[in-house]
Amino acid sequence: MSIEPTNDLRITAVKVLDIRFPTSDELDGSDAVHVDPDYSSAYVILETDGAHQGHGLTFTIGRGTEIVCAACRSLSQGLVGRSMSDIVTNFLEFHRSLTNDSQARWIGPEKGVIHLATAAIVNAVWDLWGKIENKPVWQLVCELEPRQILELTELRYVSDVLSHDRALNILEQQAPHREKRIAELRRDGYPAYTTSAGWLGYSDEKIRELCLQGIEEGWNHFKIKVGQDIEDDRRRCRIVRETIGPDRHLMTDANQRWEVGEAIEWMKQLVEFKPLWIEEPTSPDDILGHKAVADALRPLGIGVATGEMCQNRIIFKQLMAADAMDFCQYDSCRLASVNEILAVMLMAAELNVRCCPHAGGVGLCQYVNHLVMIDYVCIAGTHEGRVAEYVSHLHEHFADPWRQKAGAYLLPEASGYGITMKPDSLHRYAHPHGSVWVERAAK
């Protein structure tokens, strides 16, 4: 990989912003564990000596965003003065300078706060690279040779499940079909599902209304939150199933609410509503627990989905190798950007697991909109049985918001990684000194 010397940019400063939206007011995004989320982001801007800036973020839900911002500041100290050409020519080496710093790795490694911060920074690097090349990030990747894609993919600690040669083989097998698939995506988009209907804080009437509205708009998959009260869950599942009919899909999401045995017993009481999957039945760290749940529920027609809080590719490797997961819901900000997500997509292709990435929050749809295209074009080669999450929250704050139609994400056309937020939003929602938060504090 290289950047034309005439296009190259040098990073001159790194700005880190704490941006929070007071979504807990309306219980948008509420679930059995995260009862009052204020959708937020640690937002990184790479300033340069040229015409472009790189924008990247990691998604958070309120308190704690300041800690991720502190980590973004610490980890990005070495970036000022570096040229983008230097970074992308040795992208994996750059990536490891963040994930594997000989001192900072102690407070991870590759998990939690420092991995979220790494994602924000590396997402900004990808955005800047895309803007320099005047291409959306999905296109940037889809125009790389298989060998070049592997040069920037983090396969460390997963070689026992996916060797370098096998990964290359997957990419090479799919390469001849890239152009045709891009044309298909430009026409039809990539299948998506909506979570807007089923937040735990919503009333029965609101759920019914949102389902009807979703059907009218052309959605075929509907997800609701479960896990706080079994009678509530049965009532809400019945409402959704009655409203969407027998042929559309209902998914359920427990957001880590249960012990392993509890998850199995609870979901047996929801079998009659035919959920496609149970998402996050228990701790996201519990590979063998998910395996037990999957073994118990698969015969009843319920799959296991997890991933939005799975910390890195090493956890995904095990979930896949143990056959503990039917749907892989990697998160575009919890994993350390495209470089690590490519490894997860490749393992999923190798082990025949369906990637249905997590989205919603702040900006996750923007990222997923690129990632599913890369997966379809270069790696999985199919989207059968796959469906990317879609939530319409907060898209109004982005300069180039994702576009969708009838249950599908459309191919992004703007250059970069699509996350650039409007200056007015960055200004007003900055925490705690933006006008939105100052006004709330005054009340």
Add this chain to the structure above:
Amino acid sequence: MSIEPTNDLRITAVKVLDIRFPTSDELDGSDAVHVDPDYSSAYVILETDGAHQGHGLTFTIGRGTEIVCAACRSLSQGLVGRSMSDIVTNFLEFHRSLTNDSQARWIGPEKGVIHLATAAIVNAVWDLWGKIENKPVWQLVCELEPRQILELTELRYVSDVLSHDRALNILEQQAPHREKRIAELRRDGYPAYTTSAGWLGYSDEKIRELCLQGIEEGWNHFKIKVGQDIEDDRRRCRIVRETIGPDRHLMTDANQRWEVGEAIEWMKQLVEFKPLWIEEPTSPDDILGHKAVADALRPLGIGVATGEMCQNRIIFKQLMAADAMDFCQYDSCRLASVNEILAVMLMAAELNVRCCPHAGGVGLCQYVNHLVMIDYVCIAGTHEGRVAEYVSHLHEHFADPWRQKAGAYLLPEASGYGITMKPDSLHRYAHPHGSVWVERAAK
């Protein structure tokens, strides 16, 4: 649990200090992955309206300590104004208010930076409780009823392997033997091993000298770092084995250097030196990888040890349940203090795994000195085949440094959790404004 009203204290302020020692100068603590550690700590002081302060820390190795400090400040905001009686009466509820905050859990949960910060805070609470009761923390726990111990033990997400009833049963079975065991410990101490000999940066001569010195002092277990170069490792293992003779134990530690297959192949080349264990052969997140290594090496007489970077009890649960670990090296600061460590000790007792806790660093020996006593007296009931890590670094900075003799930790007698650092050390090594760091920057 309760505190006499006349003894109760209210927390009036929380101080957070970034304390770093420039240990990288001498390559003390160097290994194949952490090549230049500056042993450090995020240090928490709970100030009160009475005679005592609570001191707690989490161990770090330099860069990144400022991020953990930021997390300590964020997570401890709710502490000011709370009474210790209120906290310890509902200790588990207090613990979960830190580990399971509905917003902050997103950037964990229970792992990495925020879990390390939780450990520092809760360690300080235990210290303060001990000082209020005028007892060392080990004694405080050993005088609780089995039922009371369980009331403050975090068993969430591990009930599939260890039920509440089974945990109670373990504690009750051991209860009648407590007094006799405390007398034994007071006489003989708890078996320990030294890692002081085998840091990767040390010369062959220094290793030989340190081994001879260790033998003279009465140590029977010697650990060295491996994983950077197989020929170096063979030479260093030969030196140690020749020096310590056939009957003392040699342990090896790779600090996550290898892929799974590589770990197996590498260690096969060290079999002739009869290592008792290989520690951290690969990523600490890789339960199934450790299982593969254990299955391959156990028949050759080499056990698998891991834990110092295992993020929480849920990872330990799986390592134990999958028979992927022979020696459980939990870390007193990476797990969220005594409340979570008790769960790990109980699972180890249930599944017959030997706990050999990680120590060294800054203050870990101080903590381990209490924890192994609790394990022996209340839970495991034996120390056969178990040995706690011991490194003599930096003990001079503590007000009540641990005491050892001939390969054993002695029972701590000072009240609290033993971590209080000397005011002069806190002052001089504060980063970046303490005199030690200011002088270095001036050079």
